[in-house]
Amino acid sequence: MTKQYILAHDTGTGGDKAVITDIHGKVIHSVYQSYGLSYPRADWVEQDPDELWRTVAATSKQVIQESGVDAAEILGVGISAQMFNTLPVDERCRPLTPMLSWLDTRSVPQADRLMEGDTPSRLFQYTGNIPTAKDVIPKILWLKEQQPESWKRTAYLFDCKEYLIYKLTGRVATDWVGASAYFLFDPHRKVWSEEACRLLGIELDKLPPAYPCTQIIGEITEQAAQETGLRAGTPVVNGAGDVSAAQSGAGANQDGKAHLCIGTATWVGISASTFRNDPEKPMWGLSHIHPKKWVIAGEMETGGGALMWFRDALCQDEVLRAEAQGLSSYTLFNQGAAAVPPGSDKLIFLPWLSGERAPVLDHYARGGFIGLSMGHTKGHFTRAVMEGVAFHIRWICEALQRLGFEFDAINAIGGGCKSEIWPQIISDIIGHPLRIVEYPLEAGAMAAAFTVAVGMGVYGSMDEIDALIGIRKVIEPDPAFQRRYQDLYHEYREIYSSLVPIYRRLYEVG
Numbered sequence: 101m102t103k104q105y106i107l108a109h110d111t112g113t114g115g116d117k118a119v120i121t122d123i124h125g126k127v128i129h130s131v132y133q134s135y136g137l138s139y140p141r142a143d144w145v146e147q148d149p150d151e152l153w154r155t156v157a158a159t160s161k162q163v164i165q166e167s168g169v170d171a172a173e174i175l176g177v178g179i180s181a182q183m184f185n186t187l188p189v190d191e192r193c194r195p196l197t198p199m200l201s202w203l204d205t206r207s208v209p210q211a212d213r214l215m216e217g218d219t220p221s222r223l224f225q226y227t228g229n230i231p232t233a234k235d236v237i238p239k240i241l242w243l244k245e246q247q248p249e250s251w252k253r254t255a256y257l258f259d260c261k262e263y264l265i266y267k268l269t270g271r272v273a274t275d276w277v278g279a280s281a282y283f284l285f286d287p288h289r290k291v292w293s294e295e296a297c298r299l300l301g302i303e304l305d306k307l308p309p310a311y312p313c314t315q316i317i318g319e320i321t322e323q324a325a326q327e328t329g330l331r332a333g334t335p336v337v338n339g340a341g342d343v344s345a346a347q348s349g350a351g352a353n354q355d356g357k358a359h360l361c362i363g364t365a366t367w368v369g370i371s372a373s374t375f376r377n378d379p380e381k382p383m384w385g386l387s388h389i390h391p392k393k394w395v396i397a398g399e400m401e402t403g404g405g406a407l408m409w410f411r412d413a414l415c416q417d418e419v420l421r422a423e424a425q426g427l428s429s430y431t432l433f434n435q436g437a438a439a440v441p442p443g444s445d446k447l448i449f450l451p452w453l454s455g456e457r458a459p460v461l462d463h464y465a466r467g468g469f470i471g472l473s474m475g476h477t478k479g480h481f482t483r484a485v486m487e488g489v490a491f492h493i494r495w496i497c498e499a500l501q502r503l504g505f506e507f508d509a510i511n512a513i514g515g516g517c518k519s520e521i522w523p524q525i526i527s528d529i530i531g532h533p534l535r536i537v538e539y540p541l542e543a544g545a546m547a548a549a550f551t552v553a554v555g556m557g558v559y560g561s562m563d564e565i566d567a568l569i570g571i572r573k574v575i576e577p578d579p580a581f582q583r584r585y586q587d588l589y590h591e592y593r594e595i596y597s598s599l600v601p602i603y604r605r606l607y608e609v610g
Contacts, residue, residue: 103175106552107163107330109156110544111181111260112342113137113201113364116152118159119545120167123175123558125568127542129167133159138198143205146198149187152260153267161329176335176556177268177320178548180345181261183281186239188254193266196250200239202365203401203454205463207238208607210245214238219299221379226296228377228385229283233463234401234455236282240302257282257306261339268328269318269336272308276387277340277395279310287375287385287394313340313389314555314562337555339548340389347371347388347395348550349543350511351569353562355393358500358507360526360534361543362516366403366489367458368496369395370505378503383458383496389551390562396503398458398496403489404516406451406467407433410485415478434520436479437486442528442581443588444480446471449488450595456492459499460596464603470595486522487585490529491592497530509533509574513543528581529589538570 105128110117115134121127133155138146156179164171184202189195200206211233214220220230231237236259244251258266259281262274279285279292284300284307286293297304311317317338325332339345343361347369350359355373360366367384372394377385384397402409411419411429422429448470455463469484500507510532516522517540527534539546550565559565 103173105169105174106549107160107174107177108545108548108552109159109179110342110345110542110548111152111156111179111264112544113182113203116155116159117542117545118156118163119542119549120163120169121546121549123553125546125550127539128169129163130542130545131159131163131166137201137203143208145201145203147201149195149199149260149263153264156264157327164329171329171331174330174334176316176337176552177330178337178552179261179264179339180342180544180548181259181264183259183278183341183343184235185260186236186243187258187260187263188243188250189256189258189263190253191255193256193272195263196253197243197247199260202234204239205233205455207242208233208463210238210241211463222299223283223296224379224382226293226299227283227285228287228375228382230382230461231283232455232457232461237284237300241300254306256308258308259341261341262308265317265336265338268320268324270321271318273317273338274308274310275313275338275340276310276391277313277344277389280385280387281341282307285310287387290387311338312391313338313551314391316555335556337552339551342544343367343369343384343397344386344389344395345544345547346513348562348565349545349547349569350513350537351566352511353390353566356505356507357511357566359511359513360493362404362512362514362522364403364405364408365399365401366493366514366516367397367399368493368500368510369397370500370507372396372505376503376505378459378499381459381461383499389547396500396505398499400451400458400489400492400496401456402451402453403493404514406449406453406489407485409453410481414481418478430519433482437483438521440479440483442584444484444487445476446588447476447480447484448588448592448595449484451485451488451492458496462600462603464607465596466603466606486525487529488592490526491589493526494530494589495593497532507532509535511535511537513537513540515541523575524578527575527577529585531577531582533577534575536572536575538572
């Protein structure tokens with residue numbers, strides 16, 4: 101094999117990262133370009149799919165040029181992308197609306213209807229999952245009910261990656277991971293569930309054909325070649341959504357291995373050779389890039405996103421001071437949090453800023469600070485945010501263990517791993533060692549690259565990839581701090597239970 105390079109994309113909520121690796125996973129060069137979210141109404145969050153495509157095209161061209169790699173030496177292209185979005189397109193795959201983001205909660209009424217009667221149990225029986233307002237099914241029902249003209253013209257219901265694959269290859273396709281995120285996919289037979297679609301009144305032919313993640317789905321078209329700098333005819337491998345990509349990019353492909361992603365959304369996932377989920381409060385039950393496995397993952401909506409909110413809403417002075425010193429604002433946050441004792445002097449942060457998934461399935465939950473006193477400083481707030489996220493990660497870990505998954509060390513990826521203090525706080529609270537991977541910010545793109553490598557026959561299975569993912573450092577929990585956090589974690593859980601009815605009443609106010 102003469103071609104030694106792979107171009108991979110990690111197309112996230114806030115931007116696209118393009119990475120060129122060699123076939124052994126060494127990062128040659130990477131570039132990142134951001135894009136925006138729009139908020140046209142309360143609870144509405146949208147993105148322009150063509151802006152996402154223009155960004156993917158631009159970063160492709162940029163990373164090729166800056167790396168010095170000849171496009172003719174690129175073996176294949178792969179994409180990992182954000183999941184749980186909804187984009188209706190017409191018969192020519194032209195968007196009929198903006199892409200409804202996974203953050204969008206306009207479909208709360210549809211989601212509430214789905215929780216009535218025996219619908220939840222039947223959906224779980226057919227798909228192994230139950231949706232919240234942020235999931236695809238309620239958004240599809242919203243489109244059908246609120247935009248009937250667009251619905252009539254809808255030929256396919258895409259997620260983010262499906263649109264990018266179409267722009268690259270001209271093919272209509274999804275992968276088994278992406279299909280499973282619709283919660284309309286039979287996890288055992290790997291086909292769209294006719295029973296689930298019939299139950300909900302969703303036409304089966306509006307769902308894109310689903311293929312294995314490692315399958316070559318098409319080739320770069322002449323038009324895409326002009327826009328991306330790639331060679332026409334370069335193979336494009338199907339790829340996978342970000343949750344399963346994170347599992348693989350974290351080096352946790354083998355059965356029973358766990359990973360933690362500390363990103364805008366934050367989750368814990370397990371590679372499993374048998375499908376297990378909670379029928380009452382299910383985790384994400386998603387397909388794995390490995391065709392005979394699943395990823396069972398518990399996600400919190402605003403992990404790293406909670407710290408971003410804290411920065412943007414309450415810490416602009418710190419941001420300006422950091423910029424004046426040529427520092428990241430997060431450097432100052434780390435310093436402030438490190439000066440505060442574990443437990444933040446009993447200040448508890450509730451990280452449910454945008455509803456919550458695992459392990460509660462509650463789109464009404466909202467965030468807050470509890471225990472605030474005159475003695476608390478900005479450093480207390482910062483550390484409390486980090487600890488509140490860590491408390492919820494522990495709750496997810498315990499829910500996974502109740503399903504029968506046993507794990508000790510957890511491979512960790514995502515922007516939160518860059519912090520000097522946050523991974524230690526998480527390890528202390530959850531009681532598990534964290535193994536920070538060598539490229540924590542490139543894990544999604546690395547998984548996309550390795551998916552290409554498996555699809556092109558360089559490796560026989562995703563299980564082989566674990567040995568290629570380096571570990572930068574291991575963080576062990578501090579037993580003394582664990583004891584301090586135990587009581588606070590108990591109160592964190594009690595606070596949620598006490599607030600559940602209040603959250604519902606607040607939603608109904610006005």
